[in-house]
Amino acid sequence: MRPVCVIGLGLIGGSVLRAAGAAGRVAWGATASAEDAAAAARDGHPIESTVDSAVRRAAAEDAVVVVAVPLPAVDEVLRRIAEIAPHALLTDVVSVKSPVVAAVRRITPTVRYAGGHPMAGAAVSGWAAGSATLFEHASWVVTVEPDTDVATWRAVAELALDCGAHVVPATAAEHDAAVARVSHLPHVLAAVLASAGAAGGPLALALAAGSFGDGTRVAGSRPELVLAMCEGNREQLLAALDDALGKLGVARGALASTGSLGATVRSGNEGRTALTRLQRGQRTLTKLDLTAAGALDQLAELGRRGGWITGFDGDTALAELPEIPA
Amino acid sequence: MRPVCVIGLGLIGGSVLRAAGAAGRVAWGATASAEDAAAAARDGHPIESTVDSAVRRAAAEDAVVVVAVPLPAVDEVLRRIAEIAPHALLTDVVSVKSPVVAAVRRITPTVRYAGGHPMAGAAVSGWAAGSATLFEHASWVVTVEPDTDVATWRAVAELALDCGAHVVPATAAEHDAAVARVSHLPHVLAAVLASAGAAGGPLALALAAGSFGDGTRVAGSRPELVLAMCEGNREQLLAALDDALGKLGVARGALASTGSLGATVRSGNEGRTALTRLQRGQRTLTKLDLTAAGALDQLAELGRRGGWITGFDGDTALAELPEIPA
Numbered sequence: 001m002r003p004v005c006v007i008g009l010g011l012i013g014g015s016v017l018r019a020a021g022a023a024g025r026v027a028w029g030a031t032a033s034a035e036d037a038a039a040a041a042r043d044g045h046p047i048e049s050t051v052d053s054a055v056r057r058a059a060a061e062d063a064v065v066v067v068a069v070p071l072p073a074v075d076e077v078l079r080r081i082a083e084i085a086p087h088a089l090l091t092d093v094v095s096v097k098s099p100v101v102a103a104v105r106r107i108t109p110t111v112r113y114a115g116g117h118p119m120a121g122a123a124v125s126g127w128a129a130g131s132a133t134l135f136e137h138a139s140w141v142v143t144v145e146p147d148t149d150v151a152t153w154r155a156v157a158e159l160a161l162d163c164g165a166h167v168v169p170a171t172a173a174e175h176d177a178a179v180a181r182v183s184h185l186p187h188v189l190a191a192v193l194a195s196a197g198a199a200g201g202p203l204a205l206a207l208a209a210g211s212f213g214d215g216t217r218v219a220g221s222r223p224e225l226v227l228a229m230c231e232g233n234r235e236q237l238l239a240a241l242d243d244a245l246g247k248l249g250v251a252r253g254a255l256a257s258t259g260s261l262g263a264t265v266r267s268g269n270e271g272r273t274a275l276t277r278l279q280r281g282q283r284t285l286t287k288l289d290l291t292a293a294g295a296l297d298q299l300a301e302l303g304r305r306g307g308w309i310t311g312f313d314g315d316t317a318l319a320e321l322p323e324i325p326a
Numbered sequence: 327m328r329p330v331c332v333i334g335l336g337l338i339g340g341s342v343l344r345a346a347g348a349a350g351r352v353a354w355g356a357t358a359s360a361e362d363a364a365a366a367a368r369d370g371h372p373i374e375s376t377v378d379s380a381v382r383r384a385a386a387e388d389a390v391v392v393v394a395v396p397l398p399a400v401d402e403v404l405r406r407i408a409e410i411a412p413h414a415l416l417t418d419v420v421s422v423k424s425p426v427v428a429a430v431r432r433i434t435p436t437v438r439y440a441g442g443h444p445m446a447g448a449a450v451s452g453w454a455a456g457s458a459t460l461f462e463h464a465s466w467v468v469t470v471e472p473d474t475d476v477a478t479w480r481a482v483a484e485l486a487l488d489c490g491a492h493v494v495p496a497t498a499a500e501h502d503a504a505v506a507r508v509s510h511l512p513h514v515l516a517a518v519l520a521s522a523g524a525a526g527g528p529l530a531l532a533l534a535a536g537s538f539g540d541g542t543r544v545a546g547s548r549p550e551l552v553l554a555m556c557e558g559n560r561e562q563l564l565a566a567l568d569d570a571l572g573k574l575g576v577a578r579g580a581l582a583s584t585g586s587l588g589a590t591v592r593s594g595n596e597g598r599t600a601l602t603r604l605q606r607g608q609r610t611l612t613k614l615d616l617t618a619a620g621a622l623d624q625l626a627e628l629g630r631r632g633g634w635i636t637g638f639d640g641d642t643a644l645a646e647l648p649e650i651p652a
Contacts, residue, residue: 119535139533168532178530182523186537188587189515191594192573196566197508198597202632202648204504205604206494207465209445211512211544212601218537219598223591230587240522241578247518248574252567261514261556265549268517271524272545275538278531306528322528 001025001162002089002155005058006066007051007077009036012093012118013068014130016163017045022132023162026061030054032073036127043127051080059085064159066116067092067100071232074100078107091116091156095179096232097143097172112152115143115172117179118165125225133164139308140165143172144296153299154290154317157309166320167309169299180236185244187218187226188237194219278306283320291315327351327488328415328481329389331380333403335362335373338419338444339394340456342489343371348458349488352387356380358399362453369453377406385411390485392442393418393426397558400426404433417442417482421505422558423469423498438478441469441498443505444491451551459490465634466491469498470622479625480616480643483635492646493635495625506562511570513544513552514563520545604632609646617641 003026006017013029014036020027028046030053031037041047048054058065065088067077074094081088090111094100097115104113118140140160142153157167170178194216197204218226230237251264286307288298299317302308307321330346330353332339339355340362346353354372356379357363367373374380384391391414393403400420407414416437420426423441430439444466466486468479483493496504520542523530544552556563577590612633614624625643628634633647 119533121536138535141533168529170529174529175533178526178533181526182530182534182538185522186519186541188574188577188590189519190537190541191587191590191597192570192577193512193515194594194597194601195573195590196511196569196597198600199569200504200507201630202604203494203496203500203630204507205601206629206632206634207445207467207501207504208508208601208605209464210447211516212508214540214543215512215516216594216598216601217540219591219594220602221595223588223595226591227587230591231581231585234581234585238578238582241574241581243522243525244518245571245574245578247521248514248567248571251514251518252564252571255557255560255567256564259557259560261517261553262549264514264517264521265545265552265556268520268542268545269547269549271517271520271522272542274524275520275531275534275542276546278528279534303532304527304529306532308532 003027003058003061003063004066004159005029005054005063006068007031007054008068009033009040009127010068011125011129012120013066014040014127015120015132015134016066016068016093018130018132019135019163020159021045025162028054028057039127051077052084055081055084055088058088062089064089064091064155066159067094070228071096071099075103075107078103081111082108086110087112089152089155091142091159093118095183095229097141097175099232101143101145101172112149114148114153114156116156116160117141117175118160118163119183125222135160136164138165139168141168141170141175143175144169144300145171146296148296150290150295153296154312158312161311168303169309170303171300174300174304176233176236177239180233180240184230184233184237185240187221187230188241189244190216190219277324278322282323284323286319286321288317288319289315290317329353329384329387330392330485331355331384331389332392332394333357333377333380334394335359335366335453336394337451337455338446339392340366340453341446341458341460342392342394342419344456344458345461345489346485347371351488354380354383365453377403378410381407381410381414384414388415390415390417390481392485393420396554397422397425401429401433404429407437408434412436413438415478415481417468417485419444421509421555423467423501425558427469427471427498438475440474440479440482442482442486443467443501444486444489445509451548461486462490464491465494467494467496467501469501470495470626471497472622474622476616476621479622480638484638487637494629495635496629497626500626500630502559502562503565506559506566510556510559510563511566513547513556514567515570516542516545603650604648608649610649612645612647614643614645615641616643
């Protein structure tokens with residue numbers, strides 16, 4: 001099993017380090033945060049004193065390097081990798097993919113890279129918040145671009161599987177458009193709802209029951225984490241916001257003119273039903289031959305159809321597809 | 327303890343009948359639904375064969391009559407009450423209050439009335455979904471209007487307390503404005519989010535994690551229940567929708583022009599913090615003299631400040647107020 005070098009030991013990086021170790025991999029980390037480094041070392045994990053030394057060891061042992069720093073810090077880490085390990089096998093866990101793909105092409109064009117995004121919690125942060133089981137049953141996107149190397153993609157996917165996740169293949173652009181709708185838009189709508197509710201004063205908050213509690217839950221997340229995530233996906237989030245504004249305007253107009261919210265509420269009910277079906281419905285097992293021509297396109301198409309990879313058998317990827325498409 | 331006559335035995339009415347009985351009250355019901363009536367009788371509750379006979383018994387025993395039918399069916403029930411029990415002590419549990427207050431003034435002007443709204447679940451319906459504990463720890467609005475009779479208000483509040491709820495006094499208009507923000511707007515935003523997510527296709531739904539699951543939960547409610555609730559509060563919901571559209575437009579504009587969602591996300595975080603503080607923060611005990619001049623105004627002001635009634639001691643209402651106002 002390929003060793004793992006994790007740069008950045010916050011919630012996600014710290015959990016990758018723990019999960020990779022728990023899966024039996026040789027795994028070490030480094031971080032600019034003295035606090036996280038000390039805590040990780042106290043917990044018995046091998047921590048290199050500098051990012052440079054961690055990356056140097058990764059080059060020597062052909063480890064997969066996991067960049068687990070916030071988006072604004074990615075360029076600086078990539079510059080160290082370009083200098084110390086220009087042919088490293090590289091992935092990242094940043095929640096937006098197009099800017100990272102672009103930075104890798106610009107700064108470390110010779111690495112073997114496939115981007116990653118484990119879909120796991122953002123309400124807490126830091127080493128202490130992580131765990132070896134954070135990714136169990138989670139979706140973990142591993143990006144497929146026209147120039148992605150299949151062996152690299154598989155190496156990154158195997159790390160995600162070892163961490164307990166299933167692997168969703170997607171292009172960076174498709175990933176960013178999807179998470180704008182199901183991860184970033186929910187944060188903006190939760191913020192709007194929480195503000196609008198609080199504007200109703202203490203009486204309104206005293207009458208808040210389940211629907212308001214559920215709808216505002218993620219508004220309790222740390223603002224700086226939410227902002228880093230949402231603002232990093234600006235173009236796609238703008239498109240999702242325009243869609244939401246349009247749908248909300250239609251609802252407003254229909255209520256004002258006809259007194260009916262029927263189309264809005266029924267469409268929302270269908271969307272929620274599609275989610276439940278995709279998450280809990282029957283799934284069909286299928287296989288992909290990774291040595292076939294067009295294997296990358298087939299992976300991307302699998303992701304587009306709501307499918308994911310659950311393991312490998314020789315050169316074959318084992319996959320699941322929803323029986324009834326959403 | 328005053329007997330209780332419940333007209334309509336769905337989720338809310340059925341739970342009031344059970345909770346009143348569990349509190350030791352003589353309680354009977356009637357419903358136009360043969361299915362609910364049969365189920366309630368099978369469960370050992372006294373069920374009158376017609377609404378007329380249930381109301382006739384209420385007049386004879388001076389019971390509090392609880393109208394627990396959907397808004398469109400309220401007028402017909404009120405017409406029976408006007409004919410059979412024109413001086414009944416009357417309340418209702420409809421989720422919007424101004425239309426019911428208006429209907430009572432129009433159809434049954436001589437009853438003793440205070441409206442009610444227990445803030446309890448709407449995702450399921452029918453007798454079978456109810457329980458004697460549905461209202462435990464819930465807020466239950468009892469309306470105070472300039473012409474409300476204090477003794478009537480108290481009788482309705484005592485029923486709510488017996489059902490395990492705390493009582494929030496509010497005018498019908500203030501209630502409707504508040505629930506538009508914390509109950510109806512959340513349903514519309516959940517519907518919009520669920521549609522916008524599903525529009526991202528199976529890939530988006532496969533990547534949906536906690537924020538989308540929480541934000542769309544109530545979109546899984548039965549559309550006809552959501553529509554009855556939201557459309558019945560049209561004027562106030564339009565105002566809440568305009569506020570949400572404005573805030574969402576501001577977020578969109580800020581992200582497009584400055585790249586920042588800071589104001590939106592921080593305001594949402596403050597709103598969520600205010601909710602948590604109101605629900606879980608320290609509360610101050612206080613008392614209201616129900617025989618004092620202006621007692622109704624004091625009740626309404628208590629509700630406006632996020633306070634509620636937890637019991638009575640002689641002519642004194644025992645109340646709690648949030649220590650730090652939201």
